[in-house]
Amino acid sequence: MRTVELGRTGLRVSELGLGLASIGGMFAAVPQQQAVATIDRAWELGVRLFDTAPVYGYGLSEQRAGLALRGRPRGEFVLCSKVGRLIEPGGPDLQPIWAEPPPGIGPRLDYSYAATIRSFEASLERMGIDRIDVLHIHDPDLDFPTASTEAFRALAELRGRGTIRAISLGVNHAEVAARFLRATGVDGPDCILLAGRYTLLDQTGADELLPLCEQLGVAVLAAGVFQGGVLTETADGVPRGYARAPREILERIDRLRALCREYGVPLLAAAVQFPLRHPAVPAVVVGARTPREIAEVAAWHELEIPPEFWAALRSRL
Template identity: 65%
Template sequence: MRADEPVALGRTDLRVTRLGLGLASLGGLFAPVSDDDAARTIDRAWHLGVRLFDTAPVYGYGRSERRAGAALGRRPRAEYALCTKVGRLIVPGGGDTQPIWADPPPGVGPRRDYSYAGVMRSVEDSLERLGLDRIDVLHVHDPDEDFPVAVSDAYRALAELRARGAVGAVSIGVNHAPVAARYLREAEAPGPDCVMLAGRYNLLDQSGLDELLPLCAARGVAVMAAGVYQSGLLADPRPGAPHGYATVPAELARRVAGWHDVCRRWDVPPTAAAVRFPFGHPAVASVVVGARTPDEVDGTARMLAHPVPAGFWAAARAAGLLPARVPTPDGA
């Protein structure tokens, strides 16, 4: 599978690539990234044919959006799809700060706001930071933070923007599959066009399959799968590695070791299996992976294109790593 392979985004008129670039790291997630390195990373993704880019106001408190706009603003606007998010305004003195952002802009921070007016202001602010004339996919970011307002006021604002062509698709960006399934069921028809699901449909966690992915497939809702490396745990499970786990639970460590064993036997890098796996489900349109350097973009594109032998997934299933109900890319 190629990073630049185009695919329709569910029932919308948008087309995206199989690989999308997540831009949280370019906002300074965990470690600072220079303007030049951010530009070079986006440039490399473009050179590889990636045409799906995902950012958010909270990523570096506006820094990621500004860098995305600076790098993409000189590209033909019709040739790529840009996603951003609503739910947090970046304002002077915003108190909903997060310690994960390195060297954030001084004097500003996020403030949670899923109201109709807050969403409309967020879109205006994002367009100003991006320097672009439109947003292709607009996610309601973490709707579980204020679900009643997010599923009513925020959705109403996004639906209006979609109806007048200001955005191409309405989406939600979630870390918990049951939240997304509830949102799809409770939002006023026709509901969201897509879902960005982080960390809940990968080699180690298939909870998205319990309800959400079948619901998306039935409704023609496209899924963008993020968090496919389980915070980096699949790439480097060693203690102290930058995978976000201070202590890896024993059962999870056992499953990671099992995947590494199967991958060694079949000569498949664990990251290649991880980035390919979500495409076994028909609802998944794209996989969105973050990067902070051009080399990381190159690596992900290589992994997506890496051959996975026909028997690999059957071997993983025989090893007890995948339940029988989980679809795999080759149907095994």
């Protein structure tokens, strides 16, 4: 698998990264052996970028990431995690999407300087790994004033000491990341993990954020390329996901499917590769809960797509 420079960070990553929310039990429980096997299969396929977070299964994802990765040569992979939520007894910000949360603990939103340092140290302890390469401020829109000052100051200190290599944001809203970049200036984040806003179905990230990132040399990791599962559930025309998708989205998917049929391109291969065509996007991050799923995504990533398809897509978006 190809590796690329991650913007100005000095890190090299595989073009395909594995997001580890699913193995933390997002929407459905994942046995530990299966979770570790999924990461092992990703490694076999050449994936060297792994993204987790404390809130993913309330520590479960990070624990499993550690089990699978801490025996690997540390210089051969890039590990990302997040700050913004402390996992602690009685944490009140419970989310129903986690199928197997540890009993008695939960997340508490806190972007203060002290909590940011505590969160980072707790992540290292859960994973049993000596460092985190890229540390995202997770969902900074939930308390932008504190996230953009105290949390950012903590990460800047960690970066200055060489404890982390890069500061990043993990966001679902492109305008929030653009606001953060403007607020923190040239010494601000080195990366942005952008979920669902530069995809076949939603290019709002290209309105302001991606040009700004290109200008500043900030790398964008594109996540959510299947738009929360809507594309995977409708790619073959079987209406599993039709009930939860707006009509205009379904009509757009129909047009995309027709274009893909015209050029013999699997829709999901186009979804994985589309963000990589932007110069600000060196890599995509895609979740998987089984070895088979990550192998399928890797095959879509490696599939050769004719230039004529991309030209036709650009004219029809």
